[in-house]
Amino acid sequence: MSDVSMNRPGEVRRDDLVAWLNDYLQVSTFKDVSLNGLQIEGTDIIRRVAASVDTSVKTLQHAADSGADILLVHHGLFWGRPLPITGPHYQRVRTAIQADLNLYASHLPLDAHAEVGNNAMMARALSLTGTMPFAEVAGKQIGVAGELPFELSLQDFADRIQKLTGEICLVHSGGGPTVRRVGICSGEGSDRVAEAAALGLDTLLTGEPAHKHFNDAFEYGINVVFAGHYETEVFGVRALAAKLEDHFGLPWQFLHHPTGL
């Protein structure tokens, strides 16, 4: 943990903030090809934070226009393959650099985090009890499995999720008519059906469907509720920005750019 005692109230040196984030999110413990941490270096002093799910020219420009000094995102600039700084990738980098905006990305660490992670936040919103890690990616469990305090009909469960995200869910009712034991895997978790069934869960809550996994729900006999990749990943960046406000007194804003996916 870096010493941030020399920072003035309401502002923090970028390097101190990044060190704090890397430590809090346990970035070094993840073998994640999407490059977690500071991806673009901007201004040295942070006074205002913006948070968004995705990195795009729109979100970067919106962050710059909002007066933010740093944009926190879940999906950063990189997904594990080298990219030339050309075309839209160039436009993204240029938008941030021209605005002197820092870009900090937290992908798997922000799915998995026990306090501000996407899955922990949804588990808390659903009051799951007896929670345990679930859904291994690159040697780490990033999801949460647990039990609802009382049994819900599948329809009532879907309604609760819709209230939570504000969007309509897609439901594949491969299991029984009721929901009690739930596994949550934000984003792209449609390949987690077998794992959920092996744990004795009756329902998998995830983000985005994949056609190749359609029959899994029905053949493993569990329900799968797809709440949207974007919608299941707004929780982490918002909670992380709120954490920075608590810890450093930095004001923040969530930039809502839904993808419909």
Ligand SMILES: [Zn+2]
């Ligand atoms: Zn994602």
